[in-house]
Amino acid sequence: xxxxxxxxxxxADEEVEGxxxxxxxxxxxxxxxxxxxxxxxxxxxxxxxxxGGGSGHEPFWFGYTGEGMYDAVIxxxxxxxPTPDAAYKGTKAIDGGEGVLxxxxxxxxxxxxxxxxxxxxxxxxxPIEIVNVTDDVASAPPSQAQERRGIAGNLFVIKVAGAKxxxxxxxEEVKNAALKANSNTRTMGVALSPCILPATGRPxxxxxxxxxxxxMGIHGEPGIERTKVxxxxxxxxxxxxxxxxxxxxxxxxxxxxxxxxxxxxxLQELFILxxxxxxxxxxxxxxxxxxxxxxxxxxxxxxxxxxxxxRLDDELKELFDAPADTPxxxx
Amino acid sequence: MHLRIPPISRCDSRGDFLITSIQKExxxxxxxxxxxxxxxxxxxxxxxxxxxxxxxxxxxLRRGFDxxxxxxxxxxxxxxxxxLVEVGRSLLETVGGSVGVLYGSAxxxxxxxxxxxxxxxxxxxxxxxxxxxxxxxxxxxxxxxEKTMLDTIHPFSVALREATEExxxxxxxxDRGLEAxxxxxxxxxxxxxxxxxxKYLGEKTLGHQDVGATSSYLMIESFVETIKEIDQNSS
Numbered sequence: 001x002x003x004x005x006x007x008x009x010x011x012a013d014e015e016v017e018g019x020x021x022x023x024x025x026x027x028x029x030x031x032x033x034x035x036x037x038x039x040x041x042x043x044x045x046x047x048x049x050x051x052g053g054g055s056g057h058e059p060f061w062f063g064y065t066g067e068g069m070y071d072a073v074i075x076x077x078x079x080x081x082p083t084p085d086a087a088y089k090g091t092k093a094i095d096g097g098e099g100v101l102x103x104x105x106x107x108x109x110x111x112x113x114x115x116x117x118x119x120x121x122x123x124x125x126x127p128i129e130i131v132n133v134t135d136d137v138a139s140a141p142p143s144q145a146q147e148r149r150g151i152a153g154n155l156f157v158i159k160v161a162g163a164k165x166x167x168x169x170x171x172e173e174v175k176n177a178a179l180k181a182n183s184n185t186r187t188m189g190v191a192l193s194p195c196i197l198p199a200t201g202r203p204x205x206x207x208x209x210x211x212x213x214x215x216m217g218i219h220g221e222p223g224i225e226r227t228k229v230x231x232x233x234x235x236x237x238x239x240x241x242x243x244x245x246x247x248x249x250x251x252x253x254x255x256x257x258x259x260x261x262x263x264x265x266x267l268q269e270l271f272i273l274x275x276x277x278x279x280x281x282x283x284x285x286x287x288x289x290x291x292x293x294x295x296x297x298x299x300x301x302x303x304x305x306x307x308x309x310x311r312l313d314d315e316l317k318e319l320f321d322a323p324a325d326t327p328x329x330x331x
Numbered sequence: 332m333h334l335r336i337p338p339i340s341r342c343d344s345r346g347d348f349l350i351t352s353i354q355k356e357x358x359x360x361x362x363x364x365x366x367x368x369x370x371x372x373x374x375x376x377x378x379x380x381x382x383x384x385x386x387x388x389x390x391x392l393r394r395g396f397d398x399x400x401x402x403x404x405x406x407x408x409x410x411x412x413x414x415l416v417e418v419g420r421s422l423l424e425t426v427g428g429s430v431g432v433l434y435g436s437a438x439x440x441x442x443x444x445x446x447x448x449x450x451x452x453x454x455x456x457x458x459x460x461x462x463x464x465x466x467x468x469x470x471x472x473x474x475x476x477e478k479t480m481l482d483t484i485h486p487f488s489v490a491l492r493e494a495t496e497e498x499x500x501x502x503x504x505x506d507r508g509l510e511a512x513x514x515x516x517x518x519x520x521x522x523x524x525x526x527x528x529x530k531y532l533g534e535k536t537l538g539h540q541d542v543g544a545t546s547s548y549l550m551i552e553s554f555v556e557t558i559k560e561i562d563q564n565s566s
Contacts, residue, residue, distance in 0.1 A: 009394065054428075077394075080387050080428040085420075108527065109429035112470055116423070116432065139531070199390040200377055219385050221531045 001196045008198040012055040012077050019062055023327045026066050030093055033086040034075040036062045041071050041094045047165040047174045048072065048094035051103045051158065052087055053110055054079040056195070057218060059328035060154070060297040068324030068331065069162040070103070074114075078197060078300070079219045081109030087117035091126060099127035099171035103158055103178060105150030106132035127171055131178040133157050135187040135308060137246040138215025138224050151218050152260040152297040153185040153308040156320070159331070163322035181316060186249075188242040189306030190235055191216035191223070193264065195299050214238060218262070218299045218306075232269065236276035239307040244284065249311060251285035256320050258308040259291065263298035265305050270294070277307060289317060296328075350501050350562045353451040355411050359403055361557040362418060366400035368553040369393055369546070379542040383529040388430060388542045395426030395434075411451065415442025429471065429527065430543065433480065436470045437463035453495050453504055460488045477525035478536060480543035486515035487551055502562045505555040516540065516548040 005011055012034060020029045020036060027036050042048065051061050052074030061073045071094035076082035091100050102118065104110045111132065118128040134145055135153030150157075160181035164174045192212045194203035204220040207213060212230070215223030230238075249255060259270050259277065270293050281288060289312055297306075312320065324331040353361075369376075369392050376389030399421045406414045416439050423435030444462035445455050464484050467473065475485050490511030494504040519541035524530045527543070 009390070077387070077391065077427045079385055080391055081431075083424045083427055083431060085424045108471075109427075109432070112429055112432040113427075116436075197386055200381070200386055202381065202386070204381070204386055217531070219528065221528055222535075 001201050003196070003198060005198055008201070011198045012075055015055065015058070016062065016075055019327075026325075026327050027062075030089055033089050034082065035072060035086050035090040035093065036065050036075065037072045037090065037093050038066045038070075042096040043071065043094075044096045045098060045168070046071075046096045047098045047169060047171050048091070048096055048100040049103060049158070049162055049165055049174070050074065050087070050090055050094060050100055051154075052076065052082045052090070052114055053105050053107070054081060054219075056300045057297050059295070060152075063328030064155070064158060064324075064326045066324070066326030068166050068322060069158055069326050069329060076109075078199065081107065081113045084113050084116035084120070087114050088120045091117060091121045091128070095121075095126050099129070101161060101165070101171060101174050101178065102128060102130045103154070103161060104130060104132050105154060106134050106148065107150075129171055129175040131157070131161070131175055131182065133182050133185075135182065135185045136215075136217065137186050137188050137242055139217060139221065142246060149217055149221065151187050151189065151308075152258055152306045153182075153187040153310065155258060155292075155296055155329075156185050156256060156308065156310040157181040159324065159329075160316060160319040162324065163319040166322065167319075177315075177319060181310060181319075184247070184311040184316065185308060186243045186246045187258075187306050187308040188214075188239045188246075189216060189218070189223075189262070189304060190214050190239060191220075191262065191299075191302055191304035192229060193303035194220060195263065195302040197300070212304070215242075216304070218297065218302075220299070220302075232272040233276045236273045237280060239273075239305075240277050240280045243307055243309050244281075244286070247309075247311060249284075249286050249309060252287070254287045254289050254312045254317065255281075256310045256312060257281075257288050257291040258296060258306075259293045260297055260306045260308065261295040262302040262304040262306070263295065264301045264303040267294060270305060273305065273307075290320070350558070350565055351452065352501075353456070353558060355407075355414065355450070357558060357561050358411060358414060358451070359406060360561070361554045362414075363400060363403055364557045365550050365553045366396040366403075368549050369396040372546075372549055376542055376546055379540060379545055383524065383532050383536045383539045384542060385528050387428065388546065391426050391428055391430060392434075392546055395422045395431060398425040411448060412442045412445050415439065415445065418442075430546075433467050433471050433543075436466040437484075440466040453491075453501055457488075457492050457495055460484070460491055464488050471526065473526055476522060478519050478522035478529065478541045478544070479526050480541075480547040482519050482522070482541065483512045483515045483544040483547040483551065486511040502559050505558055509552060509555045512548050512551045516544045519544045 133150030134148035419439030
């Protein structure tokens with residue numbers, strides 16, 4: 001493997017150090033723990049929003065720390081949940097007196113670790129709510145939607161909840177906004193290659209040169225079908241139809257769209273895919289309110305992409321369009 | 332550097348030259364040995380985890396136990412329950428993932444179960460293992476047969492309790508437990524994963540030994556061997 005790293009065991013530490021040095025006007029790091037908080041935390045009178053998860057998804061998670069998004073990010077080791085003490089310290093650092101919402105990706109480790117942090121914070125009188133994002137349609141059938149994993153569509157949930165909190169929503173309102181965004185968001189991904197884990201130096205799964213896997217998770221969780229690599233138009237059609245049919249999205253729906261690269265797929269290919277995705281949605285009279293295209297939630301150096309749609313109503317649209325100013329997301 | 336405390340010779344109150352309880356020094360030595368075993372088996376655990384999980388079990392456990400090993404010398408003046416709570420907290424904060432929470436919580440609860448005892452009797456040990464098992468069940472929302480660490484720890488716990496009821500000697504009781512733990516570990520090969528990232532592979536997990544059950548077994552084995560070594564040195 002070729003990687004520009006120093007110590008494979010210090011990758012998460014060193015990337016956070018670099019990120020904080022790069023954006024001193026936006027963020028600061030807490031001492032002793034891998035927690036990044038917005039520069040002016042805690043914001044008094046505002047519900048705090050805390051996200052957490054393993055690293056390896058850059059610029060997710062820490063890249064969106066700041067105004068209109070979230071207040072704290074707890075950074076775990078690569079693909080591994082962060083620890084309870086870090087989450088607790090992050091919670092304390094952003095508590096502005098209105099409670100804190102944890103937005104998690106519905107992974108067992110995250111729920112256990114952040115669950116302990118929640119217990120500790122609540123014992124000190126800080127109200128905590130948890131919303132688990134479940135946008136990945138490949139990870140469980142609709143009948144078990146609560147089992148689904150959270151992937152790139154998390155960005156929409158963060159955007160909506162972050163705006164609600166910034167506008168002065170109380171904890172319950174911010175939580176409800178997050179739940180509403182989540183229930184209107186669906187994502188489908190495709191992987192063309194594994195990613196190389198720095199700590200082991202090995203790919204996290206094997207796939208032939210001429211194959212791709214539809215529905216693979218962002219940590220290499222198995223998908224729903226492995227096939228020969230198809231053309232961009234065919235892949236665009238598969239992803240779009242899987243997403244559209246799941247909610248389902250219908251004619252006259254208005255959507256926010258995220259076409260997300262997983263790390264090693266160039267923007268060039270994302271635009272070729274988008275060309276077809278737009279055509280399919282237009283033919284179905286689904287109106288794209290805004291499209292985000294780029295590497296928003298990666299899987300280290302995996303080749304592939306995911307398509308997320310969030311169905312908008314007036315409230316979600318207003319919150320989606322509300323201002324945000326963070327290192328890697330601005331609106 | 333891994334902590335190595337030299338074996339201590341001693342006899343029990345009846346002068347049998349066979350241990351009837353675990354002292355604080357024995358516990359610290361066992362923890363040092365477990366740290367060493369985890370470090371030695373990092374690659375083995377990585378291989379098992381890469382087959383059906385995400386491949387980070389070995390790395391994460393090693394980081395946690397290396398860190399713990401560095402702290403062990405500072406625990407020597409603490410009480411047994413304080414040591415266990417510190418060990419659990421250390422693992423909670425340095426391992427990460429589900430594994431850190433599960434092992435960390437298990438050891439903290441074992442520490443609470445021993446209370447202010449100055450030494451660990453077999454009855455204490457049974458209660459401690461039972462408390463550890465309870466912590467894993469409640470934190471992990473897991474049951475026996477789901478291809479997890481519980482499939483090693485539960486049979487260990489049951490066998491210890493049964494052996495205690497037969498009034499076997501300490502070392503023989505531990506042997507019974509270890510034997511049951513080994514069977515439990517091997518039984519995970521015939522299980523379909525219901526927890527962790529492996530659960531997404533469903534039937535494809537058949538034939539693979541669970542990595543959490545394996546690391547639990549390695550720890551139990553190292554613990555039992557340490558205590559038996561002390562026992563042999565004392566007789």
